[in-house]
Amino acid sequence: MKELNPLLHSQLRLAVMSILMNVEEADFVYLRQKTESTAGNLSVQLDKLSSAGYITVEKGFVGKKPRTACRVTKKGKQAFEEYVDTLRQYIGL
Amino acid sequence: MEEKRISEKESLEIITEMISRTKDRYIGDGNILMLWGYLTVVMTAVIWALLALTHNGVWNWLWFAIWIVGGIATPIMARKNQRRNGVKSYSDKISSSIWSIVGYSGIVSTLCCLGFLLLKGVDCWSMMFAFALIIVPFAEMAQGIVVREKSFLVGGGIGLLTGIFTVCCIAGGVTLEANWFLPLFMVAFIFMMIVPGHILNSKYKRQ
Incomplete structure (x- = not known):
């Protein structure tokens, strides 16, 4: 049986990817609230997903306030779909 | 939530949980x-007077x-909305x-219309009323279907009926006289924009 993608097979990274698969774009604060994680930990995991090319992280400003917007990439979508397929095989769905 | 290894069953639970958390509809x-x-109702009343x-x-x-006023204010308000919600959904x-x-x-x-007026001296500005009462309600109804908001469908429907009536008047050569058409135009915009806007605001406050 195929191995589950180790980059996605972790609690917080999988949670982030699950959210981003469902929306067009989400900012850092939204992700932190929905995943109930700490800013530091979330930041590290976003960097890992971004380095793998699974998400894009765009830092900018809305008015005077900084805003970090995250989007899932085509590669990320593909990896997530593969992960879910493999997961189905493991669970036997 | 922390960074830790998880079982396959936990993976499935995380995916399900996150999908349900993003299901909260932020209709703004x-x-x-x-x-x-x-803006439209007040300006119409001012011009009519x-x-x-x-x-x-x-x-x-x-x-x-x-x-001019709507075009400048809309993007500013839209950006503020998105910042407040923190998420942009597909809808x-x-x-x-x-x-x-x-x-x-x-x-x-x-x-x-401006081109026709300046180049040919033809006044076809009445078509702008038809535009406002056909394309705008149509867009509102489409948005109502996307965000599942009934007031958009009702308001848009009233606007669209007024628009169809307006087009019939223009095609039939009936002059859109200010004393009856402008009040009709204002009523259509009240139902199309102001009433759904207030309904949406009250829902947003409850959210």
């Missing part, structure tokens, strides 16, 4: 809708104020695309 407030609604008092058609140029993307098409169509229609 109705401020943009109310801006366009009140000025036309009635002075009998001078030059006041019709004030219609451009609706586009947000569809809705903003629909209204962008309306905006660009409005610019093109205005330029066409």
